[in-house]
Amino acid sequence: MQFSAIIGQKEVxxxxxxxxxxxxxxxxxxxxxxxxxxxxxxxxxxAQYIVCEKVNGKxxxxxxxxxxxxxxxPSTGHNNNEPLNDSCGICPACIKSSKLIHPDIHFCYPxxxxxxxxxxLSTDYxxxxxxxxxxxxxxxxxxxxxxxxxxxxxxxxTAKECNEIVHKMSLKSFEAGYKILILWMPEYLGAEGxxxxxxxxxxxxxxxFIFVAENDALILPTILSRLQLIKLPPLQDxxxxxxxxxxxxxxxxxxxxxxxxxxxxxxxxxxLHVQNSGEDDWEGLLRDGLNAIVKSGPVAQVKWVEEAAxxxxxxxxxxxxxxxxxxxxxxxxxxxxxxxxxxxxTLTSTFEMAVKLNKICSLDQKEAIMNELDHASYYIERNANxxxxxxxxxxxxxxxxxxxxxxLVN
Ligand SMILES: [Zn+2]
Numbered sequence: 001m002q003f004s005a006i007i008g009q010k011e012v013x014x015x016x017x018x019x020x021x022x023x024x025x026x027x028x029x030x031x032x033x034x035x036x037x038x039x040x041x042x043x044x045x046x047a048q049y050i051v052c053e054k055v056n057g058k059x060x061x062x063x064x065x066x067x068x069x070x071x072x073x074p075s076t077g078h079n080n081n082e083p084l085n086d087s088c089g090i091c092p093a094c095i096k097s098s099k100l101i102h103p104d105i106h107f108c109y110p111x112x113x114x115x116x117x118x119x120x121l122s123t124d125y126x127x128x129x130x131x132x133x134x135x136x137x138x139x140x141x142x143x144x145x146x147x148x149x150x151x152x153x154x155x156x157x158t159a160k161e162c163n164e165i166v167h168k169m170s171l172k173s174f175e176a177g178y179k180i181l182i183l184w185m186p187e188y189l190g191a192e193g194x195x196x197x198x199x200x201x202x203x204x205x206x207x208x209f210i211f212v213a214e215n216d217a218l219i220l221p222t223i224l225s226r227l228q229l230i231k232l233p234p235l236q237d238x239x240x241x242x243x244x245x246x247x248x249x250x251x252x253x254x255x256x257x258x259x260x261x262x263x264x265x266x267x268x269x270x271x272l273h274v275q276n277s278g279e280d281d282w283e284g285l286l287r288d289g290l291n292a293i294v295k296s297g298p299v300a301q302v303k304w305v306e307e308a309a310x311x312x313x314x315x316x317x318x319x320x321x322x323x324x325x326x327x328x329x330x331x332x333x334x335x336x337x338x339x340x341x342x343x344x345x346t347l348t349s350t351f352e353m354a355v356k357l358n359k360i361c362s363l364d365q366k367e368a369i370m371n372e373l374d375h376a377s378y379y380i381e382r383n384a385n386x387x388x389x390x391x392x393x394x395x396x397x398x399x400x401x402x403x404x405x406x407x408l409v410n
Contacts, residue, residue, distance in 0.1 A: 001044045001098055003086045007267055008239035009042055012232055014085065016046055021083040026228040028200045028209040030186075033232030035140045035214050036266030042232065043182045043210045044133075045087070047105045048097040050208060051176035052087035093176060100130045103174040106181045108165060110141060110155030110188035112148065119160035138268040140214070141185050157185075159192035166199050169207050180208045187218035200226045234265020237350075243267065248274060254349050258282050261329075261350055262321040276314045282322040283353060293398040294360055301394045309387040313380055316390075320377045327366050327373075330354040334363060361401055368400045 003013040019025040033039040049055055087094050096102040107129060111120045122129070125148055132139060132147050139147070145155045165181060173179045186193065200209060200223070211227055213219055240260035245251055251259075251274065259277060263270035285307065292300035308316065333354055361369065376393050380386070 001041060001048060002089045002094075003042075003045045003049070006038055006041050006045055007243040008235040009038055009232060012230065013042060013045065016042075016230065017049070017083060017085050020049075027203040027207060028211070028227050029230055030211045030213060030216070030219075030224070030227035031230050031232060032213050032216055034234055034266065036138050036263075036268035036270070037232045037234050038138065038267065039212045039214075039232050040133075040182075040184055041137055043184075043212045044097070046210065047102075047180045047182060047208075048087045048094055050178050050180060051093045051097055051102060051104060052084075053091040053093050054088035055084050056177060100133060102176070104176040104179050106165075106168055106179070107184065108157060108161060108181060109144065109184040110157055111161075112145065112150040112153040112155055119158040120156075121158070121161050121164055123164075138271065140268060141188070143268075155185075155188055157183075157189045157193070159195065162189075162192050162195040165196060169199060169209075170204050173206065178206045178208060179204075180210065182210045182212060184212045186211045186213050186220070186223060187215055189220060189223065191220070193220045193223050197222055197226065235267055236265070237261050237263075240265070240267055240270050244270060244274060254283065255281070257350055258322060261325050262318060273318060276318065282319050283349060285319060286323055286326070286353070289394065290360070293394055293401060301398070302391075305387060305390045305394060308390040311386075313383075313386070316380050316386060317377055320373050320380070324370060324373050324377075326350065326354055326357060327370050330357040331363065331366055334358050334366075365400050365403065369397060372396050372400070 003010075003017075006013065016025070031039045031043050087097075089098070093102060097105055100107070107126075108122045109125075109129065111122055111125050113120045114124060128148050132144055136143050136147070141155060145153075165183075169179055169181055171179070183189075189196075203209070209227075211219075211223075216224060237257065237260040240263055241253070241256040244256040244259060245253060248256075255277070258281075259270055259273045263273060288300075289304050289308070292304045308319070311319065329350060333351075338351075357366070372393060376389055379389055
């Protein structure tokens with residue numbers, strides 16, 4: 001995988017390349033980012049960058065100066081040539097890396113035991129792992145454990161695995177000059193992780209450890225304190241929308257934006273929304289609902305409630321989330337002006353909708369509506385009767401919105 005194939009995260013990948021070439025990167029890194037931000041993908045692309053023959057010279061040829069600092073520190077730069085910003089994607093090392101069969105790139109991840117009493121190793125599941133990365137590149141630990149049929153079993157990175165890592169990483173590299181370990185989900189590493197401390201602290205030459213985590217609070221403190229932190233932000237709505245559009249031909253640009261806007265920067269969630277959304281058009285549904293409340297009156301409101309009640313629970317939750325997200329944007333635009341819009345310029349339909357909301361309700365009213373939407377989501381989650389719930393919601397919203405006309409009259 002090349003950096004260019006990753007959704008978003010351009011700033012972080014540029015930063016990584018820059019740090020490598022300024023000799024500011026240590027041997028033990030922590031890629032930390034919330035679910036669905038693509039931290040594992042970035043780790044793979046970075047590993048490929050390190051082994052790429054275009055970046056790092058051909059195997060067997062005299063090695064270029066080390067890409068990694070023995071003691072991370074700013075340097076005057078040792079490369080005469082302009083550094084490459086990405087792996088080439090076509091050399092033998094890149095091909096092997098993209099197929100997850102490069103002999104110098106090792107993966108470690110939580111697994112479950114196959115036979116009672118036996119400590120499992122990551123390599124026991126290597127075939128499944130390769131399939132998982134292809135099928136669910138943005139999957140989380142739960143997805144992975146389901147993928148390998150763990151059911152209710154707790155995933156684990158075992159003491160035996162830690163010993164195996166120590167052994168593997170102390171061997172000479174096969175091809176690349178570098179040995180890389182990508183350890184996914186160090187959150188699953190218990191006290192046995194302390195077996196890795198010495199290795200991380202005094203790494204054999206030309207070894208790179210990339211820990212990929214979602215929650216640093218769950219990482220063994222002794223390990224955490226020895227890692228150089230690389231933080232990944234949640235994905236931008238625009239990046240998610242473009243990726244959805246390119247993956248799903250039938251998805252209209254507007255729909256892709258709607259789905260992106262309710263995904264909290266999480267591509268895994270965005271994919272789930274695509275699965276659940278079908279042909280629904282929340283922008284249209286919201287416009288109808290607001291028109292019924294503001295202009296058309298009770299008959300239209302009842303009709304709209306029927307529509308909303310027909311959606312399944314998941315879709316109702318998505319719709320409310322979409323509405324909430326839109327209100328947040330509207331508040332931002334009202335407070336900060338158009339530049340407060342929290343996405344790139346491609347999200348015009350969302351922007352227009354937010355501006356319209358600002359025309360019909362004040363800041364206080366938006367806050368009141370948000371509270372009502374929060375309540376509604378809470379009760380939908382708990383199986384409330386959808387018809388009654390949406391009926392109550394439209395009545396409350398019409399009270400909140402009508403309040404403004406009273407204020408205006410006064
Ligand atoms: Zn290459």
